[in-house]
Amino acid sequence: MSQAASTQDELSRVRQELETAHHKLAEAHRLASLGRLSAGIVHEINTPIGSIFSNNEVIVRSLDKIRALLSAAQAEGAPPPQKALDMIDILAELAAVDKIACERISGIIRSLKTFARVNESELLKTDVNEMLLDTIKLASTAFRDRVRIETDFGELPPVECYPALLNQVFLNLVVNAGQAIEGAEGRIVVRTRREGGEVHVSVEDNGGGIPAEIQGKIFAAGLTTKPFGEGTGLGLSISREIVEDTHRGRISFDSKTGKGTTFHVRIPIERK
Numbered sequence: 001m002s003q004a005a006s007t008q009d010e011l012s013r014v015r016q017e018l019e020t021a022h023h024k025l026a027e028a029h030r031l032a033s034l035g036r037l038s039a040g041i042v043h044e045i046n047t048p049i050g051s052i053f054s055n056n057e058v059i060v061r062s063l064d065k066i067r068a069l070l071s072a073a074q075a076e077g078a079p080p081p082q083k084a085l086d087m088i089d090i091l092a093e094l095a096a097v098d099k100i101a102c103e104r105i106s107g108i109i110r111s112l113k114t115f116a117r118v119n120e121s122e123l124l125k126t127d128v129n130e131m132l133l134d135t136i137k138l139a140s141t142a143f144r145d146r147v148r149i150e151t152d153f154g155e156l157p158p159v160e161c162y163p164a165l166l167n168q169v170f171l172n173l174v175v176n177a178g179q180a181i182e183g184a185e186g187r188i189v190v191r192t193r194r195e196g197g198e199v200h201v202s203v204e205d206n207g208g209g210i211p212a213e214i215q216g217k218i219f220a221a222g223l224t225t226k227p228f229g230e231g232t233g234l235g236l237s238i239s240r241e242i243v244e245d246t247h248r249g250r251i252s253f254d255s256k257t258g259k260g261t262t263f264h265v266r267i268p269i270e271r272k
Contacts, residue, residue, distance in 0.1 A: 041108060041112070044104070044108055045105055045108055048100075048101030048104045049101070051097065051098070051101050052098050052101050052102070055098050056098075059091055059094055062087050062091055063091075065084075065087060066084045066087050069081050069083060069084040107137050108138070108141065123160050123271060124161065124163055125159070126159050126161050126163045127156070127158060127159075128156055128159050128192060128201065128267075129156055132151070132170055132190055133151070134167070135170040135171045136151070136174060139175050142175060143178045143186065146178075147178045147181055147187070147188060148187050149189075150187065150188070150189045150190070151189075151190050152190070152192075153190075153192045154191075154192050154193040156192055156194055156199055157199075158269075159267055159269050160269065160270050160271050162246060165242045165247075166242065166247065166267070168238070169239040169242050169243060169265060170201065170203075172235040172236070172238075172239050173239065173263050173265070174188065174203055176235065176236075176263075177203050177205035177207065177263075178205070180208060180261060181205055181206065181207040187205070187206045188203065188205050189202075189203075190202070190204075191204070194269075195266070197270070198249070198266045198267060198269060199267050200265070200266050201264075201266075202264050203263045204261070205261055205262075206259070206260040207260050208257065209255045209256050209257040209259055209260055209261055211257065218236055219236050219237055219239075219251075220237060239251060243265055243267065247267050248271070249266050249267040249268060250264075251264065251266075
C-alpha cells in the first residue's frame with residue numbers, strides 16, 4: 001500500500017472516530033437535558049395523577065350511595081331520588097376533570113417519546129410546528145408558571161430532517177431562554193415562518209441578554225454562563241453542529257443586554 005493510500009485510510013478512520021464521538025456526546029447531552037428536566041416532569045405528572053386518585057375515591061363512595069338509593073327506591077316502586085340524580089351529575093363532572101388530567105399526562109409522555117427517539121440516522125419529512133409544540137410542553141415543566149411561552153406559527157411544509165436531533169436543538173434553545181429570565185415575569189415567544197426554500201424558527205426571550213464580551217464565542221464548546229451543575233457548556237455547541245453540519249442550515253442570534261435574546265434557526269426544507 002502506498003503512503004498516500006495509507007494516509008487516506010488513517011484520515012478516514014480518524015473522521016469515523018470523530019463522528020462516533022460526536023454522536024456519543026450528543027446522546028450524553030440529551031440524557032443530561034432530560035435529567036435536568038426530570039424534577040419538573042415528575043411534578044407535572046404527579047399533580048394530575050393525584051387528582052385522578054382523589055376523584056377515584058369520591059367516585060367509588062358515590063357509586064355505593066347511588067346503588068343504595070336506587071335499590072331502596074326500586075323496592076318501594078318509587079322513581080329515582082333526586083339525590084341520586086345529583087350525585088350522577090357530580091360524577092360526570094369528575095370524569096371530565098379526569099379526562100383533562102389524563103390528556104395532560106399523555107401530552108408529557110408524547111413529548112418525552114419525541115425527544116427520546118433513538119433513530120437519528122433516518123431523514124424524515126417532519127411537521128416542525130408539531131415538533132415545537134411537543135418541545136414547548138416538555139420545556140415548560142422546568143418553568144411552570146414562572147415563564148409564559150407564546151407561539152406565533154406560520155404555515156410550513158414538511159421539512160426533511162433528523163427529527164430527534166432537531167428537537168434537541170429546539171429544546172435546548174427554549175430551556176436556555178427560560179433560564180436566562182430572572183423573576184416571575186418571564187416571556188418566551190417561539191415563531192415559525194417559511195422563507196423561500198428554508199424554514200425559519202426563532203426563540204425570543206425577555207431575559208438579561210448575553211454579555212457582549214462572550215457573544216463572539218457563544219457557540220464554543222465548554223462555554224457556560226450558568227452556575228456549576230446547571231449547564232454542560234455543550235448545548236449551543238452541539239446545536240450549531242446539528243443545525244449547520246448535519247442539516248446544512250444556519251443558527252444565529254440577536255441579543256441586547258437587559259432586553260433579551262432571540263435565536264434564529266434556518267433549515268432547508270429539502271436536502272439536496
